[in-house]
Amino acid sequence: MDEMLGGTRITYLGHSTFRFATAGGEQIIIDPWLTDNPQTPESLKQVDALHTILVTHGHFDHFDDVIPLARQTGATVVANFEISTYLMGKGIENVMPMQKGGTVQVGGIQVTVVDALHASSIAEEDGTVVYGGEPCGYVVEFESGFKLYHAGDTGIFGDMRLIGELYHPDLAILPIGNQVLMSPFEAAHAARLLDVRHVVPMHYGTSPFPVPLPGTPEELREHLSSIAPETAIHVMAPGDDLAS
Numbered sequence: 001m002d003e004m005l006g007g008t009r010i011t012y013l014g015h016s017t018f019r020f021a022t023a024g025g026e027q028i029i030i031d032p033w034l035t036d037n038p039q040t041p042e043s044l045k046q047v048d049a050l051h052t053i054l055v056t057h058g059h060f061d062h063f064d065d066v067i068p069l070a071r072q073t074g075a076t077v078v079a080n081f082e083i084s085t086y087l088m089g090k091g092i093e094n095v096m097p098m099q100k101g102g103t104v105q106v107g108g109i110q111v112t113v114v115d116a117l118h119a120s121s122i123a124e125e126d127g128t129v130v131y132g133g134e135p136c137g138y139v140v141e142f143e144s145g146f147k148l149y150h151a152g153d154t155g156i157f158g159d160m161r162l163i164g165e166l167y168h169p170d171l172a173i174l175p176i177g178n179q180v181l182m183s184p185f186e187a188a189h190a191a192r193l194l195d196v197r198h199v200v201p202m203h204y205g206t207s208p209f210p211v212p213l214p215g216t217p218e219e220l221r222e223h224l225s226s227i228a229p230e231t232a233i234h235v236m237a238p239g240d241d242l243a244s
Contacts, residue, residue, distance in 0.1 A: 001199070001234075004170050005042065005145025005244035014039025014238035016062055016203045018150065018173065020049075021079045022142050024108045030138065030150055031062035032053040032069055039206055039238045045074065052106050056078035056138075056152030057120035058086075058132030061206070067092060076106055079112075082133030086122060097239045100136055110141040114163050116154035119180065146170055153203065156193075157188040164194040172196040175203035176220050179214030184215045188223035198236050199224070200242075 007023025014037050027050045034045045043149040050073040056062055068090045070077050077087055077095045084097035098104060103112040113136045120132035137152040143147075149169035163169070172194050175181040181203060182190065191199050204215045217235040224231050234242060 001242065002244040004032045004146060004198070005242065006142060006145065006147075007162075007242055007244055008142045008146055009243040010148070010171075011044070011241050012200070012202075012236035012238055014045055015206050016056075016150075016153070016175065018202075020109075020140070020142075020148075022108050026051045026108050028052040028054065028109065028140075029069070031056055031152070032065040033063070034065045035063045035068075037061075037062060038204070042240045044239060049073065049076040053077045053107065054111065054138050054150070055083055056116065056137060056150070057135035058083055058116060058122035058130070059120065059153070060123060062153070063122065065082075070094065075220075078106060078111055078138075080102075080120075080133040080136060082131060083120075083122070086130060086132070101136070108143050111142075112139040112167060114139055114149075115157065115166075116152040117157050118153040118155070118224075134181070137163075139163065139169055141167075149196070151172065151175060151182075151190070153181045156182055156190050159195070160193040161195075162189050164196065169194065169196055171198040172201065173200045173202055176201045176215040176217070177204040178215040179213050182215075184217075184219035185213075185223050187220055188227040188231075191224060192228040196231060198211060198232050198234060200236055 009021040075097040079084045116135040118135040120135045122130040149172045174187045
C-alpha cells in the first residue's frame with residue numbers, strides 16, 4: 001500500500017468527503033460536506049490551504065461547503081457545466097467546467113470525468129431546486145502515477161468494466177449505503193468489474209433521511225470474499241488516513 005500511494009495522503013472526512021494531499025504539497029478535496037456533516041471530526045471541519053475542489057453532483061451532502069471553501073481559499077472548482085455556471089453566477093471565478101470523457105491537468109493532478117448513475121440538483125435557501133446537470137465520478141492520477149477512482153453517488157453500471165480497462169485505478173472509493181445508491185452487494189460486483197485491488201467504502205451510516213442508510217462495510221467484506229476475493233477492503237473511520 002505504501003509504495004502504491006507514492007507519497008499521496010488520503011484523509012476520510014466522513015460520508016463521501018475525502019481530502020487528498022499530494023507528494024508535491026497540493027491539497028484537494030472532493031464533495032465537501034463538512035460544516036453540518038455529523039461524521040466529520042470537529043478538528044477537521046476547518047480547511048486552510050486548498051488548491052482544488054472536485055464536485056460529483058449538486059446534492060447538499062456533497063456540495064454544501066463548495067462555495068464557502070472556494071471563496072475562502074480561491075481553490076479551482078472542477079464540476080460539470082451546469083454546476084460551473086451556477087457557481088460563476090454566485091461569484092466564484094476560479095471554475096473549470098468539465099463533462100464526462102474529458103481529462104485535464106489541474107495543478108499536479110490529472111482529472112478524468114466518468115459516468116455515474118444518480119441525480120443532481122441544488123437546493124437554494126428559499127427552497128428553489130436548480131438543475132445540476134448529470135452526476136459523475138472522477139479518476140484522479142497523482143504525480144507518482146497512483147490512480148484513484150471516486151465513484152460519487154452511483155448505482156452499478158456495466159461500463160465500470162470500461163473504466164477499469166481504460167484507466168486502471170489502483171484504489172476505488174465506492175458508495176455502499178443502499179437505498180439511494182449501490183448496496184454492498186453491488187459494490188462488490190463493481191470492484192470485480194473495475195478489476196481493482198483496493199476498495200474504500202463510503203456513503204454509509206449517514207443519510208438525508210431520518211433513518212441512516214443500511215449498507216455496512218461488514219456486508220461489503222463478506223460479498224468481496226466470494227465475488228472479488230483478490231480485492232482488499234480498507235475501512236476508514238472519519239479522520240483516518242491512508243498514507244505512504
